[in-house]
Amino acid sequence: MLISFKIASTFSHQSVEGGEPKMPYVQVHLLEGRTEAQREKIAKSFTEALVEILGVSKDVVWIEFVDMPKTHFATGGVLKSKK
Numbered sequence: 645m646l647i648s649f650k651i652a653s654t655f656s657h658q659s660v661e662g663g664e665p666k667m668p669y670v671q672v673h674l675l676e677g678r679t680e681a682q683r684e685k686i687a688k689s690f691t692e693a694l695v696e697i698l699g700v701s702k703d704v705v706w707i708e709f710v711d712m713p714k715t716h717f718a719t720g721g722v723l724k725s726k727k
Contacts, residue, residue, distance in 0.1 A: 668694050669706045675724060676711045683709055 676701055691705045714725035 663667050663672065667700060667704045668700065669708070670694070671708045671710060673710045675710050675717065678709075678711075 656705060667716075672686060686709075687707045690707055691702050694705050695702050715723055717724045721725075
């Protein structure tokens with residue numbers, strides 16, 4: 645399972661308090677083929693962690709899933725579609 649995890653904080657007049665960003669945006673890159681149930685578990689777990697660590701409301705946590713076709717990703721010089 646390949647997951648690329650990054651957090652980018654967005655800024656708006658509603659999400660900034662004392663200059664600190666309050667709306668985390670998470671982009672999760674997964675190789676194609678994950679189920680909706682797996683995505684829901686990831687979304688729930690990441691949201692719970694960010695709520696606990698950053699002290700934000702779960703309603704402001706954004707999570708985007710990006711499918712990576714196995715023909716568009718390689719490791720060790722070999723496409724994942726060939727492994």
